[in-house]
Amino acid sequence: DQQVKQNSPSLSVQEGRISILNCDYTNSMFDYFLWYKKYPAEGPTFLISISSIKDKNEDGRFTVFLNKSAKHLSLHIVPSQPGDSAVYFCAATPNSGGSNYKLTFGKGTLLTVNP
């Protein structure tokens, strides 16, 4: 049973346009959400996160939106750049406030930004 779902295995966009990556979750205990970027032969790198008490978090070109009622979040990248081409993972965890963070990941979406 997949608790975090990324239903688009791949996405292709033109440089300068917006990239929108989607993620759905089923576990109501999740209240902290993260996006990671992964290049080949490297580990995932943290990109941006959002707590369930917010519905939007912005960091430069990256914005994450959270719709708790729909159990849906999305990552917007504007403008997209060729260097953004990577696999993007959505992850979620209950935010226990302690040191015990078990991230549950989606399968990832391969983003390709064409020059």
Next chain:
Amino acid sequence: ETGVTQSPTHLIKTRGQQVTLRCSSQSGHNTVSWYQQALGQGPQFIFQYYREEENGRGNFPPRFSGLQFPNYSSELNVNALELDDSALYLCASSQGASGPQAQYFGPGTRLLVL
């Protein structure tokens, strides 16, 4: 500041054998988590070590075990290897209760079981 390192980078084993994977955490980090990423899947949580004690475990059988040392480096041991254990094994280090966003991943060890 040295990042998270893992060794070896690649490994080939045969079914039934045992394997040990190693992870050196980032300087100042006392928590290490291990993940298994099968082909085409996202990373799946195996277990976490905090100050040398297991601090949570995912849905993996007991033949997956670990250790954390006083310098906070860690080992993942897998006994009686099965073909389905073929995967990329990632470790991530963090500093205690610094928040889930502060997990830093190593590049992984790719294990192939024949």
